Amino acid sequence: MKHIGRISTLLTALVLFAAVQAVYGQATQQQPANQEAQQAGGDPIRQLNLTPEQREQIRAIREQNKAERAAINERLREANRALQAELDNDNPDEAVVEQRVSDLGIAQAAAMRMRILTEIRIRRVLSPEQRIILRSLQQQAQELRRERMLTNPLRQRRQEERRALQNQRNAIRPFLPGRENQRRPRL
Numbered sequence: 001m002k003h004i005g006r007i008s009t010l011l012t013a014l015v016l017f018a019a020v021q022a023v024y025g026q027a028t029q030q031q032p033a034n035q036e037a038q039q040a041g042g043d044p045i046r047q048l049n050l051t052p053e054q055r056e057q058i059r060a061i062r063e064q065n066k067a068e069r070a071a072i073n074e075r076l077r078e079a080n081r082a083l084q085a086e087l088d089n090d091n092p093d094e095a096v097v098e099q100r101v102s103d104l105g106i107a108q109a110a111a112m113r114m115r116i117l118t119e120i121r122i123r124r125v126l127s128p129e130q131r132i133i134l135r136s137l138q139q140q141a142q143e144l145r146r147e148r149m150l151t152n153p154l155r156q157r158r159q160e161e162r163r164a165l166q167n168q169r170n171a172i173r174p175f176l177p178g179r180e181n182q183r184r185p186r187l
Contacts, residue, residue, distance in 0.1 A: 044137050048130050057125045065118055072110045079104040 050058070083100035086092050123131060149155055 044134075047133055047137060048126070049133075050130070054125050058122055061118060061121045061125070065114065069114055069118075072107070072114050076104075076107040076111050079107040 079100070083097070083104050086096050086100050123134075126134065
């Protein structure tokens with residue numbers, strides 16, 4: 001349940017980010033969630049029918065957070081680099097790795113907090129009808145992503161391989177080719 005909530009939050013952030021990005025005239029650099037929303041029924045900006053005032057308010061929200069967002073993203077990158085550097089050592093110190101993981105978690109939480117607060121501020125700009133449309137677009141994008149995951153042949157093959165490997169690991173006896181039909185004596 002928690003995982004679905006996080007995915008929904010992330011999806012909302014991606015759709016809002018894509019919508020704001022399009023407002024800035026960067027529609028050519030659309031995010032995957034935006035592309036899925038377009039496949040599901042057109043441009044999300046048009047579907048949301050943002051007024052010029054709403055576009056300006058969203059632009060202002062993004063500008064207000066720009067410096068803080070850049071600092072948080074740099075801190076996140078640095079935490080990732082520090083953790084990777086420690087893991088790349090010949091003999092990584094577990095205490096240092098734990099500290100690096102903690103630093104990374106704090107940076108990720110700050111980044112998530114910034115995305116959520118930005119999303120809340122942007123949602124306040126939207127009318128109730130626009131929020132309904134946004135939720136609908138998010139659901140459509142999520143359904144498209146789920147369908148694509150289910151119909152992706154490479155993903156299906158990987159899942160089958162994982163299942164086969166898991167079955168081998170869960171077996172009581174080692175997997176021995178040619179002996180699948182032998183019965184084990186009951187104890």
